[in-house]
Amino acid sequence: MQNSFKIFEFLKNKGYLKELRDPLWWPNSGTFEVVVGAILTQQTKWQKVEKALENLKNEQLLSLEALAECDTKKLSTLIKPSGFYNTKAKRLKLLANNILRDFENFENFKERVDREWLLSQKGLGKESSDSILCYACYRDILPVDSYTNRLLKRFGYEFSEYDELREWMEDGVLSNLDKIAEIYGEEKSINKIFARFHGKIVEYGKEEG
DNA sequence: GGCCAGGTGTAAA
DNA sequence: TTTACACATGGC
Numbered sequence: 001m002q003n004s005f006k007i008f009e010f011l012k013n014k015g016y017l018k019e020l021r022d023p024l025w026w027p028n029s030g031t032f033e034v035v036v037g038a039i040l041t042q043q044t045k046w047q048k049v050e051k052a053l054e055n056l057k058n059e060q061l062l063s064l065e066a067l068a069e070c071d072t073k074k075l076s077t078l079i080k081p082s083g084f085y086n087t088k089a090k091r092l093k094l095l096a097n098n099i100l101r102d103f104e105n106f107e108n109f110k111e112r113v114d115r116e117w118l119l120s121q122k123g124l125g126k127e128s129s130d131s132i133l134c135y136a137c138y139r140d141i142l143p144v145d146s147y148t149n150r151l152l153k154r155f156g157y158e159f160s161e162y163d164e165l166r167e168w169m170e171d172g173v174l175s176n177l178d179k180i181a182e183i184y185g186e187e188k189s190i191n192k193i194f195a196r197f198h199g200k201i202v203e204y205g206k207e208e209g
Numbered sequence: 210g211g212c213c214a215g216g217t218g219t220a221a222a
Numbered sequence: 223t224t225t226a227c228a229c230a231t232g233g234c
Binding site: 048081082085086 | 233
């Protein structure tokens, strides 16, 4: 296998790239909720994250400003279903405050934040940072996760470095944009293609992996 | 009852 | 630079 387009074709043949039910896959893409979800979903099922997000929503805490001011104890209680709730609550609050301090509001954050800034935050590793860049900020980056690793292993591929795998995944897409355009019609956004590709890998992993 | 999920930080060898 | 461990819930 020379590049990740083989994986793309595999998913297409499985029917995973025909219907685009949720084009951007991450719920409420482009909103602050993605940032919160990126931390909540660490080592946890999304179902539990939904519960935690719902609790936050009910308390009107799903905004950058509200979360930054929220009591950490209250926060940890609300996100309890997602596990590691003490750690996650502390990190969420600190992150919200740092975003306000360095970017003033979420719109500025979306426009100006970079990978380096995200990676310097407590609680944001490469996967979470890339998810935020891709699904909250619409940057041209393809996140890789345990599903990606698992699927590739089936193809006999293993990467020891996260970034090595990510670049390999991205390169396979970028060098086959013409073929991908045939599938997605007039779609020209690299971000959307990356997001869909990643999303479909996870969907496949959940349903058949 | 054990295993695991859309990881990350820290400490020790 | 690698490995081990803590963080914690709830569904199967």
